[in-house]
Amino acid sequence: MRNRSLPLLLLIFCLYLNPGLAQPVERFVKVIVAPDRTDWTYKPGDKAKFTISVLQSGNPVKNTLVRYEIGPEKMPATVKETKTLANGTISVEGGTMKDPGFLRCIAIAEVDGVEYRGLGTAGFGPENIQPTATDPADFDTFWSEGKADLAKIPLDAKMTLLPERCTETVNVYHVNIRNYGNSRLYGILAMPKKEGRYPAILHVPGAGVRPYFGDIANAEQGIITLQIGIHGVPVTMDAGVYDDLRAGALSNYQNFNLDDKDRFYYKRVYLGCVRANDFLTSLPQFDGSNLAVTGGSQGGALSIVTAALDSRVKGLGAFYPALSDVTGYLHGRAGGWPHYFAGSSRDFNDKKDKIATTAYYDVVNFARRVKIPGQYSWGFNDETCPPTSMYAAYNVITAPKSLYLALDTGHWTYPEQRDLMNGWLLKHLKGE
Incomplete structure (x- = not known):
């Protein structure tokens, strides 16, 4: 008998593992601002x-000492006070x-010796x-040349059926294909x-190093789905392998070769998203025209990047895109993840060559070139991808767009x- 809960469980597990879509932990006392x-x-x-x-159990906690600070997001506070509520x-x-x-x-309350924020x-x-x-003058040339180099590389696609993940109506495969720079x-x-x-x-991933389980739920709705990793390693290994990579060889990968736009880590990643579409559009089961890309955080960034680089994409869905307006900190305001120019990172990265490299990879410059409809969603309280940085990218998009705010x-996201x-993506792809 078919296990009807399997697709949902796999989807939930995948969301749990993806910090781009991770949910906050509930606490006994809530500080609401x-x-x-x-x-x-x-x-x-x-003003x-x-x-x-x-609040505790939904009721106000009286005579609570609260310290709070107010200021522009990610910048030093201009007001700091402590008061009893x-x-x-x-x-x-x-x-x-x-x-x-x-x-x-930002407010911090102490209740029974425990701090809540x-x-x-x-x-x-x-x-x-x-x-x-x-916006570099040679931005389009840089990426056109990169895509031309990618096109010379054969797909060499290998598909391995994963019987334990298949359902009554969906086949699930571990896929690997050749990518830019002699990688897979x-x-x-x-x-x-x-x-x-x-x-x-x-599906393009949020930041981190992890296994993936695929989007089986949408495949059961009549959609081919491909969920990719970006690090050139299989995505079905034991969790401990990814823990080791995260702590070792791939620690802080987002900084690798930031001083050289041709060797920067994200060049292979961005072109890899195009390569993933090469594979999807090569499948005989693909309908030949309806292709979308979606993700959150780093995946939100990659969704916009992919839509700008690849004219085969017809729709994009992005949650809180990272890598947006990263130079904001150099102008006295918040910049996007991974915060290259904030705090101690600024001392290391505030160099002419590194600043120049970011311009070729900043989501803002891809957003300027998006020509297809997009659905976007984020909140005002995001401390990882500051809303200042996300609006800096969103505001330059001239294509049809819609922003759903969960203030x-x-x-993180609400269901x-x-x-x-997901509803928008399905309707867009099916022409409903």
């Missing part, structure tokens, strides 16, 4: 207030911002945030068993966000 407008949005020059509440809640003045950006209030973020004219990233690209392909031609979705989310994104 919220701006005083329901849409959390103000015009530059408007914002923040309400800080400390007699009734478990308090309203504090947040001030304003004269330029478009985000003002954040919460934050809220007010947006000031976010639709007017402009990028700091420069690995992923999990899930394909409907029924004879026919189908749309396809490429209080950090670097409603995932449902909306």
